[in-house]
Amino acid sequence: MSNFDTNMIEVFTTSIRTQDEAKRVLHTIGNQFPGLKINFDLEDSGRPYPCGHSILRVEGAAIQPAPIISAINKSGFNCDILEDKICAAQGAEEPDFWETAFSEKKEMWGLAPAPSAVLVRDFFVENHVKNVLLPGIGYGRNAQVFRESGMRTTGIEISKTAIELAAKHYGKEIIIHHGSVTDMPFDNVQYDGIFCYNLIHLLNESERAKLIQDCYAQLSEGGFMVFVAISKEAPTYGQGTLVGKDRFEMFGGVKLFFYDRESIEAEFGLFGLFEILEIRENNLFFLIKCRKTG
Numbered sequence: 001m002s003n004f005d006t007n008m009i010e011v012f013t014t015s016i017r018t019q020d021e022a023k024r025v026l027h028t029i030g031n032q033f034p035g036l037k038i039n040f041d042l043e044d045s046g047r048p049y050p051c052g053h054s055i056l057r058v059e060g061a062a063i064q065p066a067p068i069i070s071a072i073n074k075s076g077f078n079c080d081i082l083e084d085k086i087c088a089a090q091g092a093e094e095p096d097f098w099e100t101a102f103s104e105k106k107e108m109w110g111l112a113p114a115p116s117a118v119l120v121r122d123f124f125v126e127n128h129v130k131n132v133l134l135p136g137i138g139y140g141r142n143a144q145v146f147r148e149s150g151m152r153t154t155g156i157e158i159s160k161t162a163i164e165l166a167a168k169h170y171g172k173e174i175i176i177h178h179g180s181v182t183d184m185p186f187d188n189v190q191y192d193g194i195f196c197y198n199l200i201h202l203l204n205e206s207e208r209a210k211l212i213q214d215c216y217a218q219l220s221e222g223g224f225m226v227f228v229a230i231s232k233e234a235p236t237y238g239q240g241t242l243v244g245k246d247r248f249e250m251f252g253g254v255k256l257f258f259y260d261r262e263s264i265e266a267e268f269g270l271f272g273l274f275e276i277l278e279i280r281e282n283n284l285f286f287l288i289k290c291r292k293t294g
């Protein structure tokens with residue numbers, strides 16, 4: 001709790017996730033505790049409460065936390081005073097997930113490229129792309145098709161084992177930055193092509209927005225970025241545990257955000273989006289094409 005002039009501020013965590021829920025609870029506690037200034041900071045971290053939480057800030061001359069917590073509990077949500085709880089940092093479970101997956105299953109999708117990588121390679125060749133960035137490159141099976149067509153390839157990959165597998169199969173010529181795409185940029189190169197296959201849907205809302213912005217920032221003028229992302233029409237949609245809007249935890253710990261045309265427009269619309277194709281591989285995906293112009 002902190003003092004602020006004559007007012008006090010108390011900060012709570014809650015399991016409220018949506019604007020509608022927040023409005024409803026604001027209305028209830030606003031009526032019950034007139035005189036308090038109350039606001040929410042919603043964040044879709046995708047993780048279960050308490051590590052995933054929204055923030056409720058209450059400001060006023062006299063704040064009694066217990067009745068506020070009780071009122072929010074009665075509305076059907078968890079609520080606690082914010083403490084420095086130790087939760088694994090966002091994304092911290094992903095390196096383990098992918099490390100374990102590559103350590104145990106090695107080249108789990110084989111060495112042939114995904115069909116959409118071949119489509120995008122042809123598209124890049126037609127458009128004279130020479131220098132390609134692949135965020136979430138895995139062990140390099142998709143990079144190889146671009147290399148065979150004379151393009152330079154650079155990857156970003158969170159799993160050290162996947163990077164070692166890439167070196168084993170394709171040599172050290174594919175530069176791979178070890179780390180999370182959430183920490184982009186890893187270099188100051190401008191790429192005329194970016195191909196991001198089956199990665200973006202693994203991220204939460206703010207991470208997806210940052211990835212799109214960071215890729216766009218590393219695109220040279222006239223360059224293309226193409227994302228492959230899972231569709232809401234995929235049979236896996238709705239399986240596992242719901243952890244956010246259109247986002248489910250499944251396959252032993254991985255979280256997937258399922259796209260439709262509306263969410264594609266919303267996320268990529270300001271970043272040169274010009275084509276959305278539906279493609280079927282081992283599942284239903286969207287191929288999302290953007291071009292940097294102007």
Ligand SMILES: C[S@@+](CC[C@H](N)C(=O)[O-])C[C@H]1O[C@@H](n2cnc3c(N)ncnc32)[C@H](O)[C@@H]1O
Pocket residue numbers: 091094098099109114135136137138139140141142156157158159162179180181182197198199202
């Ligand atoms: C579904 S796999 C696709 C791999 C590769 N594109 C392919 O198809 O061969 C997702 C890849 O992204 C990597 N990855 C997951 N989260 C990441 C992150 N935050 N930053 C960088 N790479 C990540 C995983 O280790 C994995 O290699």
